[in-house]
Amino acid sequence: MKVHVMAGALLLLLAVAVLAAPVAAAEEYVFVTKWGSEGSGEGEFRNPNDVAVDAAGNIYVADYSNHRIQLFDSNENFLGQWGSYGSGDGQLIQPISIAFDAAGNVYVVEADNHRIQVFDPSGYSLSIWGSYGSGDGQFVRPGGIAVDNAGNFYVADSWNHRVQKFDSSGNFLAILGSQGSGDGQFGSPIDVAVDAADNIYVTDWELNCIQKFDSNGAFLSKWGSSGSENGQFYHPYGVDVDAAGDIYVTDWDGNRIQKFDSNGIFLTKWGSFGSDDGKFRTPCGITVDAAGNVYVADFYNNRIQKFAPIPIPTIAGIIPDSGPNTGPVSITDLSGTGFIDGATVKLTRAGEAEIVATDVSVVSSTQITCTLDLTGAAVGSWNVVVANPGGQPVTLADGFSVTEAANSPPGVTTVTAPTDPQLPGSLIQATGTFTDPDEGDSHTALWAWGDGVTSEGPVDEATGTVTGSHTYTAPGTYMITLTVTDSEGASGSGTATITVQTPAEATADLIEQVESLELPGGIGNGLTVKLDNAIVVLDSGNEHAASNYLSAFINQVKAQKDKKLTAEDADALIAMAQRIIDSI
Numbered sequence: 164m165k166v167h168v169m170a171g172a173l174l175l176l177l178a179v180a181v182l183a184a185p186v187a188a189a190e191e192y193v194f195v196t197k198w199g200s201e202g203s204g205e206g207e208f209r210n211p212n213d214v215a216v217d218a219a220g221n222i223y224v225a226d227y228s229n230h231r232i233q234l235f236d237s238n239e240n241f242l243g244q245w246g247s248y249g250s251g252d253g254q255l256i257q258p259i260s261i262a263f264d265a266a267g268n269v270y271v272v273e274a275d276n277h278r279i280q281v282f283d284p285s286g287y288s289l290s291i292w293g294s295y296g297s298g299d300g301q302f303v304r305p306g307g308i309a310v311d312n313a314g315n316f317y318v319a320d321s322w323n324h325r326v327q328k329f330d331s332s333g334n335f336l337a338i339l340g341s342q343g344s345g346d347g348q349f350g351s352p353i354d355v356a357v358d359a360a361d362n363i364y365v366t367d368w369e370l371n372c373i374q375k376f377d378s379n380g381a382f383l384s385k386w387g388s389s390g391s392e393n394g395q396f397y398h399p400y401g402v403d404v405d406a407a408g409d410i411y412v413t414d415w416d417g418n419r420i421q422k423f424d425s426n427g428i429f430l431t432k433w434g435s436f437g438s439d440d441g442k443f444r445t446p447c448g449i450t451v452d453a454a455g456n457v458y459v460a461d462f463y464n465n466r467i468q469k470f471a472p473i474p475i476p477t478i479a480g481i482i483p484d485s486g487p488n489t490g491p492v493s494i495t496d497l498s499g500t501g502f503i504d505g506a507t508v509k510l511t512r513a514g515e516a517e518i519v520a521t522d523v524s525v526v527s528s529t530q531i532t533c534t535l536d537l538t539g540a541a542v543g544s545w546n547v548v549v550a551n552p553g554g555q556p557v558t559l560a561d562g563f564s565v566t567e568a569a570n571s572p573p574g575v576t577t578v579t580a581p582t583d584p585q586l587p588g589s590l591i592q593a594t595g596t597f598t599d600p601d602e603g604d605s606h607t608a609l610w611a612w613g614d615g616v617t618s619e620g621p622v623d624e625a626t627g628t629v630t631g632s633h634t635y636t637a638p639g640t641y642m643i644t645l646t647v648t649d650s651e652g653a654s655g656s657g658t659a660t661i662t663v664q665t666p667a668e669a670t671a672d673l674i675e676q677v678e679s680l681e682l683p684g685g686i687g688n689g690l691t692v693k694l695d696n697a698i699v700v701l702d703s704g705n706e707h708a709a710s711n712y713l714s715a716f717i718n719q720v721k722a723q724k725d726k727k728l729t730a731e732d733a734d735a736l737i738a739m740a741q742r743i744i745d746s747i
Contacts, residue, residue: 292333307354
């Protein structure tokens with residue numbers, strides 16, 4: 164996943180520009196950040212032509228007209244630079260493309276030096292190969308570079324109308340292509356990328372197409388033509404492949420990024436001409452990191468832009484999954500994956516106006532709460548639709564039922580759970596109460612404990628009471644949801660929050676209880692020292708030692724019962740310590 168961009172074509176463009184495939188479901192992309200401005204200082208650029216990300220997440224930029232490589236960390240902080248104008252070892256003239264070998268060495272294509280220079284990660288020059296010419300291993304303004312799974316390198320030899328293949332030491336291996344417009348021929352190959360299967364993708368600036376070859380250099384397919392429609396180009400430039408095998412192409416004069424699957428089927432696009440965030444003035448090099456973030460060298464804007472995919476959410480379910488058409492219903496758990504802030508929720512049904520949710524809150528990437536006003540809505544099944552901002556909507560077909568207005572739903576009036584922090588392994592008791600204006604309805608109840616576990620709750624129809632119990636296995640703060648459903652399918656929900664502590668956190672609370680009793684120094688210090696020691700060994704994973712310290716604490720409290728400690732205080736401390744021991 165590394166991109167490189169062609170130098171010969173760049174100078175050709177400088178001379179002249181100093182001035183539909185079907186859409187498949189695909190992620191959209193959003194601007195994340197940018198850095199750089201015109202100049203020669205640290206973090207400044209003069210025509211950045213390529214960007215690459217190494218295995219550690221560090222970002223390398225080929226600073227074309229400053230004749231140097233700049234290095235940044237994964238947060239875009241400047242780390243260093245190397246290179247100066249010249250043809251000696253460690254010097255560069257028009258660095259135009261970057262790739263890495265398995266050892267982390269950096270391979271830099273120099274357009275005007277007609278060569279490849281290899282550096283170690285600190286910028287020390289290790290070797291140089293290539294010279295001006297048309298023979299094997301020679302170049303005329305080389306461009307992009309890419310590496311395959313065997314460690315072989317492919318270089319777009321633009322003005323020689325070919326791609327050359329080398330081993331990691333620069334020994335010539337093979338040639339792909341020749342001048343022409345037929346399959347496997349090139350007008351001006353600019354950049355090259357290799358996928359996980361060692362298929363080779365080449366951008367052809369002159370012919371406005373992408374060509375695909377197998378690992379033996381045999382032509383497989385091509386796509387693209389001149390134009391501004393999806394799948395067309397005004398001079399394709401940089402190319403890269405992500406972990407899924409999808410292809411990213413910068414459109415030099417189209418000032419946009421296009422994404423395709425491995426067969427050339429258009430997936431999505433973004434960008435237009437300009438200097439605002441997400442716009443380009445001749446995008447060049449492109450690379451996709453392991454997380455799917457896309458980095459683009461924005462040539463004439465003298466900056467690097469970073470984009471991230473907008474997650475495509477999924478919908479697993481909705482609680483409650485029904486409600487009457489008499490007014491609003493509170494959705495306490497719309498569950499799924501990939502939810503981000505700003506997500507929208509609505510209900511849709513053929514021939515009916517959409518019901519757009521209000522008070523939408525993205526609790527986490529897996530939970531949304533909201534309010535749906537069902538007043539006057541048609542009875543029956545409705546689709547649940549969620550969309551992230553700027554992204555594609557996803558649908559849970561027939562996921563919600565609107566019920567008859569004649570039946571009033573039960574209302575959960577209280578949900579009661581322990582307010583004091585609990586410990587993993589403790590049995591939690593919860594109680595809920597509800598009312599139902601419709602006499603004679605029978606009810607079922609479902610507890611959702613907030614940790615992915617649900618259980619039915621026994622219902623006492625006479626008192627309108629529901630009970631439930633649950634044991635949490637991990638610390639955290641959980642939202643307990645009680646949903647009561649009547650015999651007509653109408654339901655109401657209520658929630659309570661419970662906190663489950665780690666044994667170390669509970670022991671820290673126990674220290675506070677001891678200190679609040681203001682015991683004489685020797686006794687109080689003796690108790691808190693044992694608890695402090697228990698915390699230390701709990702943090703180190705030594706649960707046996709922690710139990711011993713807590714047992715010693717209990718014995719000392721017993722010894723002070725009805726002496727320096729009241730029976731009530733002593734019993735409370737002993738009970739808490741024993742609960743911690745039981746949870747370890």
